[in-house]
Amino acid sequence: MSEGLTFHFNVDGEDFTSAGQASVMMKKNLRQLGLPPEIIRRVSVAMYEGEINMVIHAGGGVADVNVTENYVEIILTDSGPGIKDIEQAMQEGFSTATDSIRSLGFGAGMGLPNMKRYSDYMHIDSEVGKGTTITMRVNIN
Amino acid sequence: MTVKELAETDIFSPVTLPCGGREISGVYIGDLLSWVMGRASSGQAWITIMSNVNILAVASLADTSCIILAEGVTLEQEIIDTAREKEINILKSEKSIYDIAVFLSKII
Numbered sequence: 001m002s003e004g005l006t007f008h009f010n011v012d013g014e015d016f017t018s019a020g021q022a023s024v025m026m027k028k029n030l031r032q033l034g035l036p037p038e039i040i041r042r043v044s045v046a047m048y049e050g051e052i053n054m055v056i057h058a059g060g061g062v063a064d065v066n067v068t069e070n071y072v073e074i075i076l077t078d079s080g081p082g083i084k085d086i087e088q089a090m091q092e093g094f095s096t097a098t099d100s101i102r103s104l105g106f107g108a109g110m111g112l113p114n115m116k117r118y119s120d121y122m123h124i125d126s127e128v129g130k131g132t133t134i135t136m137r138v139n140i141n
Numbered sequence: 142m143t144v145k146e147l148a149e150t151d152i153f154s155p156v157t158l159p160c161g162g163r164e165i166s167g168v169y170i171g172d173l174l175s176w177v178m179g180r181a182s183s184g185q186a187w188i189t190i191m192s193n194v195n196i197l198a199v200a201s202l203a204d205t206s207c208i209i210l211a212e213g214v215t216l217e218q219e220i221i222d223t224a225r226e227k228e229i230n231i232l233k234s235e236k237s238i239y240d241i242a243v244f245l246s247k248i249i
Contacts, residue, residue, distance in 0.1 A: 045203065110173070118179075
């Protein structure tokens, strides 16, 4: 496993009801690889939040996951509107989600904070009008 | 206590019970899905009034032992079918969230 295993997922931005499928699939893959349950949980939650964000804000995107000996790396890339103020977006409770999204139980402003909480490393690269790439790593050891 | 044992008590009825033998480690209550996702622990029974399909992904990823739909909330058949497919236990109750929490605190 020194070079790592890679997984690629397309996140459909049109279908909100199927949001989370990539994360659920990834969870299964990590289980099959025999990773510790707590690592699987952290990767799943961080990836799900990112996936939901891509569906809510960016019309979908792609998720690439790299599993190495030392960490699980999740790279989420979208061509959405970008994040205007990353520092503000990182605050718990800050949200730009619409009322219809909130009525589904999302938009609590916990997405990015949860992603940071559940990963050991997180980097956001975003440009307004171009899109966002978020890289997260969860250490295995 | 297992989810199946809980389903057999007076105030609950099973909606789906594919993994009834799952042990309940505690209880979490919440309707904001990201909040639940971030705070619920593995094995907890999750009480909610949310009934959209996204609760299945949250339950699956947060690894809760079961979803408890409170206050008479019902699910569309399609969601029930998906829950069975994804092996997610769901119970329902007519009781309020508060009454369910009080009941669970006595028996778990």
